[in-house]
Amino acid sequence: MLEGTILACATAPGVSARGVLRLSGPAAIPSLRSLAVNPVVLDGCPGFGSVALALELDGARLDAWVTVYRAPRSYTREDVVEVHLPSSLPLMGMLARALVIRDGVRWAGPGEFTLRAFRNGRIDLAQAEAVAQVISATEEAELRAARRGLSGELGAVVRAVADRLTGTLALMEACIDFADEDIPEFSGGRLSGEVGEIVAAVDRLKRSTSLRLAGEGSFHCVLAGLPNAGKSSLLNALLGRREALVSELAGTTRDPVRGTTREGTLSVTWVDLAGGYPRPGERLVSGLDGRMNPETRAAVERLTSLELEHADGVLWLVDAAGEYPESIEAFESFEAAVKLLVFNKVDLLDAPARASLAGRYPAALLTSALDGTGLDELRAAVGKCTAAASRQGSLAGEPARFLVSSHQEAALQLSREALDRALDVLDSGAGLELAAADLRDALRSLEDLIGEVTPDDVLDRVFAGFCVGK
Ligand SMILES: Nc1nc2c(ncn2[C@@H]2O[C@H](COP(=O)(O)OP(=O)(O)OP(=O)(O)O)[C@@H](O)[C@H]2O)c(=O)[nH]1
Ligand SMILES: [Mg+2]
Missing domain, CATH: 1.20.120.430 (tRNA modification GTPase MnmE domain 2)
Structure with a gap:
């Protein structure tokens, strides 16, 4: 840390007009200069200034808007350059790679720009x-x-x-x-x-x-419910990738599987659990195959119970197309700071059946991990709980x-x-x-x-x- 020149993407990935790459360190200006068609314009900013810079990348010309902050008049007190480009990930990646192979430029670690500002006496901790x-x-x-x-x-x-x-x-x-x-x-x-x-x-x-709270770590939201409710499928749908194993056999998931997403400005860690029935005051009774080795089964139950106990929020998944009184009873019986009832697999219900379910359980969320129904509403509901949790600890x-x-x-x-x-x-x-x-x-x-x-x-x-x- 703290040596050489660092580079990072200063804007969040996603759809936007502009993306910004940020460099800090002695090679910030020279590395960009070596890619520029009109490098002399950089000399026009002796202290702080912005210029239009034409870059040559893989034989193609790329027009960028560059802001130069020369040491010590910068956030890190080192030479800092911000390169504004159209927000195209491949394009930004191409420029970043071209810069990173230059002498002394490397990818920044988390918070390294701010760490340099701290180490160089610009700000206190x-x-x-x-x-x-x-x-x-x-x-x-x-x-x-x-x-x-x-x-x-x-x-x-x-x-x-x-x-x-x-x-x-x-x-x-x-x-x-x-x-x-x-x-x-x-x-x-x-x-x-x-x-x-x-x-x-x-x-x-x-x-x-x-x-x-929430800014430091993530809001831990567990996906719990009886076996086969679609917890792992929902985790995969929320993450947008296949993180957890899914199968039509009940009892597929054993160890917790996690993934983190950003919901609004906060980070949420989703944890997919083995299916089971929480009992008040007792350990979770797993829905796993009774033929399983008892020690493995006890270990899975212990892990799942621990995750439930330490969760910031619990999403209790119910198979909307199955028989669910027992599952609703289980949902009502356990205590959690935040718990939300989710009927999954609503794609298997026709419109009147969905309406009747929504009428009977007005606070519940209706989702389909298969076709994405209700996922935005679910993210928004969890986002709200996350924001509330992050405010905990403030004076009433x-x-x-x-x-x-x-x-x-x-x-x-x-x-x-x-x-x-x-x-x-x-x-x-x-x-x-x-x-x-x-x-x-x-x-x-x-x-x-x-x-x-x-x-x-x-x-x-x-x-x-x-x-x-x-
Ligand atoms: N139609 C439909 N099928 C789904 C949906 N979600 C999950 N499934 C199916 O339901 C079965 C079980 O899905 P999983 O995601 O493995 O369920 P789980 O709750 O993780 O199950 P365990 O890990 O065994 O507790 C699979 O065959 C999935 O394809 C859904 O929204 N709609
Ligand atoms: Mg599973």
Whole structure:
């Protein structure tokens, strides 16, 4: 990481007028220059500017609009070039391949542009995390909270608390050094008061933050139901590829099969499970062939139950063309934060039968994995649940001031716990050295939140959650 010149597609794949390739690093401008028919136009942008550049690719001419940001006046503080092209995947792929074979240009890792901005001192870690939050915000209040983080406001608030903590730590260390002198500022009560005020400041900060759920990981939506309801077929239809095995024999799926899609601005991981009957308070009773080896069967039941337990949402599939009272009973009997009833195989029903089903179960979704009926409605319904889950953790009725990632929330929590320990030590009259060690831990956690002393593995985790073009 952080060496050479990186390249990524900065726009999402799909139908649009323009696609953008982004390069950052010392070879950004030279590599493009070597493909250009009119390279001198690039000299016209000494600092920042946009030019029409004619490129030659495989003997054909390609007109591009290029924006140049020369170091250090760029997002990464390196030379950055954005190449705007018609949004054609093969075309963009052709140019990307031509650039990647040039010296020093390679594909970017997730979040590597933002990682470079962080490493080169352009932004702090709180701002870097806010970049991901701005990208995945699903509503205005969330966007506003993310932008406050992006502007550096969260970093500034944390830094103010950290400065105060540094001051108190200095006072405490002075107390340790001059333990024999009788100086009123060095009394234990004064120190406890100082730490108490810092605890209050950290608590205020915690109250003004909300944990960002869906932007970090995916919303886990399991496809459950009795054997043969069409769960694997539906997974394949949602993913647009054959990920799971499908057959007319009941009990085909054993291990969970997963795939991720983006629904709106959020990512959903769909998990296809073995067919079975969940029983309240008990393990799932699998619908697998009774002749199966009992150990394998128990393992499959355990895996399936675990997935059901940890799911953010459950789609309960019912074969619309079969006998389903037992399946509806099973659906009603289990508890889940989000559960949706889905009648699949509606292509096998005529119009009156579909209408009667919709009348009897107005909240249910009607789908066909075979011909695609109802899939858009299903995606929209799950998208809605996903957006609601991503808002969890915000104060009721009052949007949070800042969005935080789980890494940031953990840092705040660790800092709070270390301060509590320091207070306990001070109250018990145990040595000041111990309290000072706790304050140092608290300070380290706050610095970790803004990336001043963040170890590489934490950075890797933070940036792994980014999309590649950012
Ligand atoms: N007509 C019709 N057939 C479907 C539909 N969905 C699935 N099937 C068929 O139903 C049978 C079972 O499909 P699967 O997707 O394997 O069902 P499953 O729920 O994953 O089954 P298990 O893994 O055994 O629990 C296959 O023959 C599919 O072709 C549908 O929407 N319409
Ligand atoms: Mg299956």
